[in-house]
Amino acid sequence: MASEHCLIVRAAGKQLDLLRGEAFRIAKASQLGWSTDRADVGTRFCFEDAKAKNEFAVVCDNFGVASKDI
Known part of the structure; x- marks a missing residue:
């Protein structure tokens, strides 16, 4: 899968x-x-x-989870 469509998310457990x-x-x-x-x-x-x-980045923002484009 192309790496330009990836995000790094800092979350753990249930989140x-x-x-x-x-x-x-x-x-x-x-x-x-x-x-x-x-x-x-x-x-x-x-x-x-x-x-x-x-769209996934927006979901992360709505949940208060930091995400970063890679």
Whole structure:
């Protein structure tokens, strides 16, 4: 998956589980793929489309979770 459609998110526990659920919902609604893996300073969420990544960034902001483009 292209790295330009990825975000690093700093979350743990239930908050991270909630974000994974939201990433799944966004990707399913857009009929796109997504993935998540560990990063040095958080969790990397990658999407097949920039629009889906941006929508996920808004969700992170709404939940008060810091996210960073990579």
